[in-house]
Amino acid sequence: MAAVVAVVAWAALGKDSFADASDTALGWVLDNFAWMFVVAADVFLVLCVLIALSRFGRIRLGADDSEPEFTNLAWIAMMFSAGMGIGLMFYGVGEPLQHFLDPPPGSGVQPQSGGAALLAMEYSFFHWTLTPWAIYGIAGLALAYAGFRKGRGNLLSAAFVPLMGERRARSWPGKAIDLLAVFATVFGTATSLGLGALQVAKGLNITTGVEDSTATELVIIVSLSAAFVLSAFSGLHKGVKWLSTVNIVLAACLMVFVFLLGPTVYVLDTIPASLGGYLHQLLPLATRTGAFSDRTWLGAWTIFYWAWWLSWAPFVGTFIARISHGRTVREFLIGVLLVPSGATVLWFCVMGGTAIRLQSTGQEDLAGAVADGVEASLFAMLDGLPIGTVTSYIAMLLVMTYFVTSADSASLVMGSLTSHGSLHPPTWLVVTWGVLMACVAAVLLVVGGLDSLQTATILVALPFVLVMLALCWALLKELREDPGAGPARHHALHGVRDAVRAMVGEAITEQGAARHHRLRRAARSRTSGDGEE
Template sequence: MSTEIERSGGPAKGGQSSEPDAEFLGKPRTDWVVFGVTALIMFLVVAWGALATDSLSTASSAALTWLIKNTGWGFVLAATGFVVFALFLAFSKYGRIPLGGDDEGPEFRTVSWIAMMFSAGMGIGLMFYGVSEPLSHFVDPPPGTVPGESEAAINTAMSTSLFHWTLHPWAIYAVAGLAIAYSSFRRGRKQTISGVFTPLIGKKAAEGPLGKVIDILALFATLFGSAASLGLGALQIKAGMQAAKWPIGEAGTNVLVGIIAVLTLCFILSAVSGVEKGIQWLSNINMVLAAILALFVFILGPTVFILDLLPTAVGSYMSEFGQMASRAGATGGAEMQDWLSSWTVFYWAWWISWTPFVGMFIARISRGRTIRQFIGGVLLVPSVVSLVWFAIFGGASIDAQKGGTNVYGDGSAEAQTFAVLDHLPLALVTAVLVMVLVAIFFVSGADAASIVMGTLSQRGAIEPSKWVVIFWGAATGAVAAVMLVIGQDKALEGIQNLTFIGALPFAIVMIFMCVAMLKDLRSDDITVRDQKGVEMLEQAVIAGTEEHDGEFQLVTTPAEPSGEESGSAEADKKE
């Protein structure tokens, strides 16, 4: 993130905020309760995974099974509820309220705003799942839907992929980002999750023990969400090394831990180096490389099939939306429960665990935009990009599978991207390109995530201390290693288990965050002025109807001076 972004805190001129706390813009002060409790939990998890791997694996699997069975419905309802809430705010009277002063314009150009927002939210996930998810749903559709590898399975594969990657995840991000941006830029509070709860629990409680619990949950979720992304990146880079015929043999967790160590060192160095322009440059290069890769697959792959898939995917998504949003394990038995834990509920947990980081990031770059502009941009633009990405990579993989080429293999998600590229020209070049893309996507994203974790640890400081950033960067790598180690041969399962458990408490925080934000919006200056104007107009109409039998018109005249002003005016005349 650039220095400009990191310094964009504090209240705006023309808004209704109070002056920010000195520590908000001054020297960071560590909140030792938030930092210490979260660090202790992290150390316990890492030690447990290192000293008793089988025990942690068994416990996390049992906890996941219980949570999916008993709380999976809550994740499903909450995720759809966030979509409804975001759309309600966009189309309601609150939509024109700015995230800043009344007359303040956007801080960043729309194109730059969209590029930064998207690269922060999903880059590494799209690289990992762009091929594997549509292909997996085509070969093995959700339980009780359609036969695998049928024509109908193509529609189901695309609609399910879009369901997981368009409106729902970005609505989750939008709710958190909007709440933080409004609280900080409109109300002048610290950029912490607990600050959002001020209208609900009061400033004293928000800065007291209850606020610390909220920030601990946010920090805990961010740590495990970032670690999950690092784990996915390590899996894909290892698969890329094997696809490129690098001499790593069938090495398992040792190679993965080594990859994690290198990536962790890279993003720690980037986070503390102060070369923000260099990181931005790398991120922009990465977006260009991703576009080149997509264009390469589109042109040399099944171009017509991909183009046909675009409208088909949108139609399938819209027609199957209700069915997909209502899958909660009530039917389908253990098979449906297993599928939900591997896909829908895992995704909702992963998105929620990323919301403190992505929410704070998109909040920082959205100052001056209205609520309607914010939600429109956050929901629609990334959804369109995801649609195109899945149509290209999912279309290429499905077409190859239909044509008799087994790119699905043994179902290993991290290897399927390379299996598809292997059947196109320049396979070695594109395999290396994918590894580079995954590495830089993660380094640039984790750079910002470690800074956000530092911000949460240091009372909303815009530029946290380097030692805190280094600590959370190393912690992310350690937790990612534990996730992969407890999964053993099924490393992805270890990532899914701990991600879900880490995200559950913060899902509850997000629900109350919506309530707090709505209470804030009801007392906003613009809302109060609008309400007062309506009341005064109604009173004028009632008075006119009663006094003039409905035959009247409303005019404006200079206000009569008050008694004090009248006396002053008379004195002026005498002088």
């Protein structure tokens, strides 16, 4: 906690030196380690799919007779709200619209064309669906397995016991891992809270005329932090669960409204076309680095997103692990990968697709809203539909409640990480961490706004990439030894090896049979010859 306070104090008191140091460090990271973010993200996605389809999918996160703690609806609602609720509100319209107006460098498509619209949706899906949830899935699975299956507690270091042993996991190497998780969670969550404050301030400016200033953003952070404190005192089964369910219902109602009163047929056309395009282009998108393209664009979009998801991995991973007791590994991974990704596809097609349609047909000029800031895109799109003022207020309410649930969930995780992995950390500790994260968000907004939030996220996530890759190794090592996975011969990963062994065995058997047949014929020939003599 002292280290986080020190960084915040430096940013607040030494604004220029902090900005210079951050910019220099960011350039160095993008020049030297962009490839590592890209490769790591691909590893997490491939590993999630392989584990889910393998014999390891039968393992239960808890005792073999455990039952899920929450219903499917509550589980999905909490997982989705904690994972990226504010981000979807902020970028759900803004990202597709920005790529449509200004396609990525090197894409070769014309702005505001059909190709630009398809590319915009493909990149939005790439940044928001399978890959981020694979990052969360690996972290959550390792933590749930170590905590519920092995009973080691709720600390990230507990998942590294297979690599470093029980004793070292509890000494300084394990504490260093937990400290990195704390830093990543603080700054990753602060980025989300900062985005929420920016969007609420912009919504108030558009709908009520309140001045969009840093002072307004700070007032919003303070007010919503107070609401978070009330939610924190109500606990996981009341505050977070209730607000998460409300969020899902409100977001669904807003999406259905835009779908029905917006360009309905265009959205229906967009869903299969965009999804097919994304799946077809997944490999090229997933392997794009700065080698043959604009590194600056990559840092502002793909690398920022991967860093954001990685910095959220301890928080979201710990949280979804906490709410996933009693589920099987396969159920966990399929739920984490596909359900939020499917909802995200619908969200981007409805919200982003509507914005693209309004712009391309000339019904609304949304280019000015994008130039005014990504946070203005959602409200500009809603203003082009009936009762735009009412829906804008609903959108602001959604951002506020997502702010509260994100702060609440992250603070619960931070409290757990700093209280020896307790599943029920002291309320005062949870509140303290929530207030501190709000302070980090406020200071970063004052220092440099959205650019400062993005820079801090990428820098903090860099060392955590190595931690996450080591986590994959530790998880696989432990899953292979779990008797609940069943016999190894049924392992999906061994299928090719078994097939090769079978073919080789059959070939050897056939060769042996042929050789035996030749020997018998030779013996009969000799016997027949002797008889004639």
